[in-house]
Amino acid sequence: MLKTFPATFALMAATLLLGACSDQVKDTHPQQLVTQRQAIFKKMTKTLEPMGLVARGHKDYVKVEFVEGAQALKDLSGQPWVFFSADGNYPPTKAKPVVWSQAAEFKAATDQYLATVDKLVEVSGSADLPAISAAVDAVQKSCKSCHDQFRNER
DSSP, rough: OOOOHHHHHHHHHHHHHHHHHOOOOOOOOOHHHHHHHHHHHHHHEEEEHHHHHHHTTTSSSOOOHHHHHHHHHHHTSSSSSGSSSGGGSSOOBBOOTOOOOOOOHHHHHHHHHHHHHHHHHHHHTTTHHHHHHHHHHHHHHHHHHHHHHOOOOO
């Protein structure tokens, strides 16, 4: 035990030192608006991932699973936007200031995204793989477009 103690201690010390050097800012806002919207976006990503695998032919299309996934994405897709309130622009946000200074453009991008999700839900049960692939691609492109315009990549 005495021989492993120095190694264990060194590992713990290194972990603490590296953690102290982290530039990760904690969300200390009372309502944790940034944390809440980021959590929803992560759920949205995890929900879309299996559909992307189907769209690219890396996973079989199973109607019930795909329809459930598309509906789950639709249910999530309306949730994060409320957390982009005036109070939601603080570190550790990854949102660019234009989210608030160009609110109409941000709303238009949000509406465009929601429309692509609606289309995905519409075709999800059709077993028309080209239409499904196009719908998944449209959702992913809408995500990327919004990120390019409104999100800092850090």
